[in-house]
Amino acid sequence: xxxxxxxxxxxxxxxxxxxxxxxxxxxxxxxxxxxxxxxxxxxxxxxxxxxxxxxxxxxxxxxxxxxxxxxxxxxxxxxxxxxxxxxxxxxxxxxxxxxxxxxxxxxxxxxxxxxxxxxxxxxxxxxxxxxxxxxxxxxxxxxxxxxxxxxxxxxxxxxxxxxxxxxxxxxxxxxxxxxxxxxxxxxxxxxxxxxxxxxxxxxxxxxxxxxxxxxxxxxxxxxxxxxxxxxxxxxxxxxxxxxx
Amino acid sequence: xxxxxxxxxxxxxxxxxxxxxxxxxxxxxxxxxxxxxxxxxxxxxxxxxxxxxxxxx
Amino acid sequence: xxxxxxxxxxxxxxxxxxxxxxxxxxxxxxxxxxxxxxxxxxxxxxxxxxxxxxxxxxxxxxxxxxxxxxxxxxxxxxxxxxxxxxxxxxxxxxxxxxxxxxxxxxxxxxxxxxxxxxxxxxxxxxxxxxxxxxxxxxxxxxxxx
Numbered sequence: 001x002x003x004x005x006x007x008x009x010x011x012x013x014x015x016x017x018x019x020x021x022x023x024x025x026x027x028x029x030x031x032x033x034x035x036x037x038x039x040x041x042x043x044x045x046x047x048x049x050x051x052x053x054x055x056x057x058x059x060x061x062x063x064x065x066x067x068x069x070x071x072x073x074x075x076x077x078x079x080x081x082x083x084x085x086x087x088x089x090x091x092x093x094x095x096x097x098x099x100x101x102x103x104x105x106x107x108x109x110x111x112x113x114x115x116x117x118x119x120x121x122x123x124x125x126x127x128x129x130x131x132x133x134x135x136x137x138x139x140x141x142x143x144x145x146x147x148x149x150x151x152x153x154x155x156x157x158x159x160x161x162x163x164x165x166x167x168x169x170x171x172x173x174x175x176x177x178x179x180x181x182x183x184x185x186x187x188x189x190x191x192x193x194x195x196x197x198x199x200x201x202x203x204x205x206x207x208x209x210x211x212x213x214x215x216x217x218x219x220x221x222x223x224x225x226x227x228x229x230x231x232x233x234x235x236x237x238x239x240x241x242x243x244x
Numbered sequence: 245x246x247x248x249x250x251x252x253x254x255x256x257x258x259x260x261x262x263x264x265x266x267x268x269x270x271x272x273x274x275x276x277x278x279x280x281x282x283x284x285x286x287x288x289x290x291x292x293x294x295x296x297x298x299x300x301x
Numbered sequence: 302x303x304x305x306x307x308x309x310x311x312x313x314x315x316x317x318x319x320x321x322x323x324x325x326x327x328x329x330x331x332x333x334x335x336x337x338x339x340x341x342x343x344x345x346x347x348x349x350x351x352x353x354x355x356x357x358x359x360x361x362x363x364x365x366x367x368x369x370x371x372x373x374x375x376x377x378x379x380x381x382x383x384x385x386x387x388x389x390x391x392x393x394x395x396x397x398x399x400x401x402x403x404x405x406x407x408x409x410x411x412x413x414x415x416x417x418x419x420x421x422x423x424x425x426x427x428x429x430x431x432x433x434x435x436x437x438x439x440x441x442x443x444x445x446x
Contacts, residue, residue, distance in 0.1 A: 173324070
């Protein structure tokens with residue numbers, strides 16, 4: 001079963017073709033989700049009882065923070081597959097994910113500090129949540145730096161996959177930091193197991209934005225993975241046929 | 245309209261946050277497009293230069 | 302799964318478990334340093350010297366906020382519902398500062414054991430609702446006499 005998966009579906013060639021068919025649909029739904037989320041979040045969601053209109057930063061902050069962590073998780077899973085099964089597509093997915101995830105992390109930090117200044121009274125505080133997300137940014141940057149200094153492809157992928165896997169320990173720390181320690185950052189507002197603490201009219205745009213961010217990631221990921229597949233498979237007949 | 249952009253005084257925080265988000269999205273799209281162009285160019289150059297001796301994997 | 306891959310997978314999982322255990326031990330050992338602030342109750346067990354910087358977090362006690370005549374300085378109590386601490390502060394308060402609100406203050410104790418804050422930060426919770434709903438809930442919560 002797994003061999004069939006790796007050899008057929010995860011072969012660079014079939015992945016290239018399958019992702020090419022999927023991409024326009026993903027882009028379309030992504031546009032819908034982001035369009036609805038932005039308009040509803042900026043215009044129609046009612047102002048918060050405590051933060052007034054200031055809470056509208058949530059619609060870009062929460063999705064980017066969520067995406068930063070989800071992308072790292074995907075990167076770590078790809079790293080595991082790269083190390084154990086040596087699937088070429090997984091190695092490419094890992095490398096490309098890092099180069100997108102780092103942007104979401106940066107975005108989460110910037111939008112967070114733009115939210116922190118008016119609400120908390122400070123751009124930055126060294127509490128456990130903010131610090132652990134900063135560490136996530138450094139993990140991404142470290143991964144990219146490590147990849148850029150090793151020239152041999154095999155060695156580069158093995159070394160960076162190990163780094164990606166070590167860093168996965170940071171994910172539960174980020175998530176539970178606001179529960180384990182006293183922080184300035186508030187507790188989680190969305191959880192799979194609890195009633196949301198956000199009113200419905202404010203919640204739907206947020207869910208749409210989260211979906212939109214993840215789909216945007218998927219679009220850029222597939223787009224860039226396809227680029228790298230072509231580069232890697234440059235000397236094969238199917239790429240030659242495709243180019244001509 | 246002004247009231248909308250003012251956002252109850254929070255506009256100076258909200259608009260930069262949304263603006264930087266838009267910028268990051270555009271940068272990511274730009275990088276992907278630029279990368280595609282560069283890689284296609286490189287492959288075309290490869291095939292135009294070398295006479296046919298492609299290796300099938 | 303072929304034996305080589307299985308061995309690799311088990312090896313990776315074991316290494317990750319060991320790292321997770323190491324991380325957990327380090328974080329547990331450092332837990333007091335990772336906490337951003339003391340609550341008033343924790344503060345009683347921590348022996349804080351005069352003039353050393355310290356952060357304290359809790360809620361602004363209801364009816365405790367007193368502005369001085371000039372309006373430049375404010376005095377209020379921070380509570381964790383078990384213990385209180387009075388805080389003196391001169392400066393600009395964040396917009397979210399109000400009675401009942403979570404705050405984190407940075408400052409020091411002077412020789413007279415009064416707490417002098419240099420910075421007051423407001424903490425907000427993860428509840429978001431429209432003002433109209435909040436008003437309705439508050440009306441419902443008020444005891445009927």
